[in-house]
Amino acid sequence: MDLIKEMSDSFIILIRVGAVMRVVYCLVKIGANDEEAGAYKKRAWNTVGFYVFAEMIWEIKEMVLVYYG
Numbered sequence: 001m002d003l004i005k006e007m008s009d010s011f012i013i014l015i016r017v018g019a020v021m022r023v024v025y026c027l028v029k030i031g032a033n034d035e036e037a038g039a040y041k042k043r044a045w046n047t048v049g050f051y052v053f054a055e056m057i058w059e060i061k062e063m064v065l066v067y068y069g
Helices: 002-032 037-068
Strands: none
Touching (some): 002 037
16 A cells, blocks of 8 residues: 555656646747747646646545545
8 A cells, every 4th residue: 555655646746847847848938939939828828727637636536535544
């Protein structure tokens, strides 16, 4: 059970770091290329949406484990 918990904790950290790095990358590309700023802005918002969705799923999983555990 400890291995699964460590793996899931590592996975959520990977999601958090990956989302932050993707948003930073999109912001840098927005500043560097004005022609494609709209596309990178949309990609950044999609990344934020993915992060919020991933955190919601994570919290629902934790609530279910506490309730039934």
